[in-house]
Amino acid sequence: MATARRPRIGFLTPEFPGQTHSFIWRERLFLQEAGIDVAIVSTRPPPPAIVCQAWAPAALAETTYLLPLSFRDLARGSLEVLRAGPGGALVVAREIGRAQGLTRRQHLRLILLVPLAAKLASLARRQGWSHVHVHSCAEAAHLALLASRLSGISYSLAFLGPALRVYGPNQANKWRHALFATVMSHAMLDEVRRELGSSLPPKVEIAALGVDTSRFRRTTAYEPWRTGEACRIYSCGRLNPVKGHFYLIEALLELRRRGVPAILEIAGEDERGGRGYRREVERFIAARGAGDCVKLLGAVSEAESRDCMARAHLFALASLDEGVSVAVMEAMSMELPTVCTRVGGMHELVDSGMNGMLVPPREPGQLADVLFELLQEPERAVRLGARGRLKVVSGFDHRIGARVLVRSLREAGAASPTQ
Numbered sequence: 001m002a003t004a005r006r007p008r009i010g011f012l013t014p015e016f017p018g019q020t021h022s023f024i025w026r027e028r029l030f031l032q033e034a035g036i037d038v039a040i041v042s043t044r045p046p047p048p049a050i051v052c053q054a055w056a057p058a059a060l061a062e063t064t065y066l067l068p069l070s071f072r073d074l075a076r077g078s079l080e081v082l083r084a085g086p087g088g089a090l091v092v093a094r095e096i097g098r099a100q101g102l103t104r105r106q107h108l109r110l111i112l113l114v115p116l117a118a119k120l121a122s123l124a125r126r127q128g129w130s131h132v133h134v135h136s137c138a139e140a141a142h143l144a145l146l147a148s149r150l151s152g153i154s155y156s157l158a159f160l161g162p163a164l165r166v167y168g169p170n171q172a173n174k175w176r177h178a179l180f181a182t183v184m185s186h187a188m189l190d191e192v193r194r195e196l197g198s199s200l201p202p203k204v205e206i207a208a209l210g211v212d213t214s215r216f217r218r219t220t221a222y223e224p225w226r227t228g229e230a231c232r233i234y235s236c237g238r239l240n241p242v243k244g245h246f247y248l249i250e251a252l253l254e255l256r257r258r259g260v261p262a263i264l265e266i267a268g269e270d271e272r273g274g275r276g277y278r279r280e281v282e283r284f285i286a287a288r289g290a291g292d293c294v295k296l297l298g299a300v301s302e303a304e305s306r307d308c309m310a311r312a313h314l315f316a317l318a319s320l321d322e323g324v325s326v327a328v329m330e331a332m333s334m335e336l337p338t339v340c341t342r343v344g345g346m347h348e349l350v351d352s353g354m355n356g357m358l359v360p361p362r363e364p365g366q367l368a369d370v371l372f373e374l375l376q377e378p379e380r381a382v383r384l385g386a387r388g389r390l391k392v393v394s395g396f397d398h399r400i401g402a403r404v405l406v407r408s409l410r411e412a413g414a415a416s417p418t419q
Contacts, residue, residue, distance in 0.1 A: 007415040008037040010124055010132040012155075014140050016042035017059040019050040019269060019299040020238060023209045023326060023398060024135055025059060030402035036415045039127055041120065043067060043140060047273025052299040064123060066116045066143070077118030080125070084150050091149045092117075101169030110142060110170075117146035124153045131179070131414035133405070134158065137167035141174040148177060154414055156201075157181040160209070161188055161323015162242065162344050164195055172199035179412045182207035182405060184323040185345025205408050209326050210398035213389075216306060216333035222385050224337075224378030225313040231255070231262040231375060234312035234336070236305055236327040237319070239270040239277045239296075244318035244341065246284055249294055250364035251318070255371060256293065264316075265308055269299040302330075309334040314371060314381070317341065320361050324349050329396045332356060332388030337381040339370050349396065355387035 009031075013024055028038045040059065044067040051060070069077075081089055096110055120143055124132060132155040134144045144155035157178045164171055175181060175196050180203040183189050189206055225231045233252065237243040245266060255262045270276040278296065285294050300308070309315065315331035315338045322344040329349065331338045340346055342358040350356035357374070359366045374381045409415035 006035055006037050007130050007409075008039060008128050009409065009415055010120075010127075010129045011038050011040045011135065012042070012120070012132055012140050012144060013040070013135040014043045014138070015046040016040060016063055017051060017053060017056045018046045019052050020326070021059075022053055022055075022302055023211075025053070025055050026212060026398045027402050027405060030399060031406060034402075034406045036406065036409065039064070039123075039129060041066065041123060041132075043116075043143075047271075047275075049273030050269050050271075050299045052301050052304075054301055054303060066119055069115055069119065073119045073122075074115060076122040076126075077115050080118045080122045080151060088150055092146055095146065095149050095173065098173065099170045100172060106169065113139070113142055114146060117143050117150060120144070121147040121151035121153060125151065129153065130416070131155065131409065131412075133409075135160065137164065137171065137174060139168070141167070142170070145174055145177055154179040154412075156408070156412070156414070158207075159183040159188055159192065161185070162319075162321035164191055172196055175199050175201060177201075179414055180204065180408050182401075182408065184208050185348050187345040187348065188323060203408065203412065205404050207401040207404035207408075208324055208396050209329075210396045210401045211326060211329045211333050211392065213333050213393050213397045215302065216309075216330045217389070218310065218335055220310070222335050222337075222382060223313075224381045225375050226378075229261075231260050231314075232312045233262055233264045233314050233316055233371070234267070234308050234331070235264065235316050235318075236267040236300075236308075236330070237317060237325070238268045239266075239281055241277065242320050242322075243268075244320045244361060245281055247362060247364045247367065248316055248318040249285065249288060249290055251316070251367040251371060252293065253288060253290060254364060254368035255375075258368075258372060260372065260375060262293065264294045265297055265312070266294065267297045267300045267305055267308060274298065305330065306334065309336050312336055314339065314374060316367065316371060318361065318364075318367060319343055319346075322346055324396075328356070329392050332385075333392045335385035335389045337374055337384045338388060339367065339374070341367075349391070350388075351391070354384075355391045356384055 317340040338356040352358035
């Protein structure tokens, strides 16, 4: 009798491994432990400035990149198209033709994705994948859609937030052909049901990303701020307008006007490795005369972020939109009192007044008020931090969401042992 072989799936992620991709690496390790082999494939290598995690060298070594395309890639992709026959090529052409909401330029770009999709289909065939799980609903989802129409390989989507509109047009077709999908929060589930309706795949599950609570934990007790010493506020998130850094900086300056010697450390880099939105943040800091109290740390590893949290008195995030912030989960897991904006699914993580504090977005004055109150009430800050860890351990440990993905794969028949 033939021995059953472990199923093997592909993980498709844009520009892997980036500064925020630790959850994908943890998912991959969990699936391996659950008996599902994972092959990582990505669109292109990320800018070097955002490759910061300790596991990144291993990830770079084992990731297959769709770009650049070599002559061999083009030849193999052409064979994949020939293998699909006239019918398969026609299905792909029809899929491109029925794409919704694209500009002429976007439509041309979709056509240019076909060679990359053929390379993805070729990889799946040669490496024996049974399925492709896509950590994006943007261009990577188009690649999986086209590869599926060309070769028949199934795919699933992970909707990571903050909102569906961020991932561009043609969402109905991307989701319609998916075997299943996962979303981070109830708010995001409500959004896709409202926006996509009958175009949703048969199953859409909530699978919060989560953190490794065994790693994000304190080794020394949290110490609240005391009058007369420097006040350290920490924030973590890619440098992008959606993270609301300008409002956070204004709140910090308001704290200093109230006599709190606060220093803000911001971890995270922009998507261009420091050549993009970072420059706007630097200009804003200079214009507000905040260079001596706001420090841009760039992309940091998990270990560096833990060290910053261990030293900080408060964590703050002023996002204008959000799914459910992993950075906030990490801070709460570290028992660091946390203040963030009431956007997206953040209310599903933070029970305001119980294990953290929620404030309206775009209101630096209210953000400053809450930060100031916590600094003046150290016992309350300690309680919020302790309850924050309990909330994350019980509902947002990374293993919880990973188990949902494993179950979804198996129930959909996408990760069954083969003979």
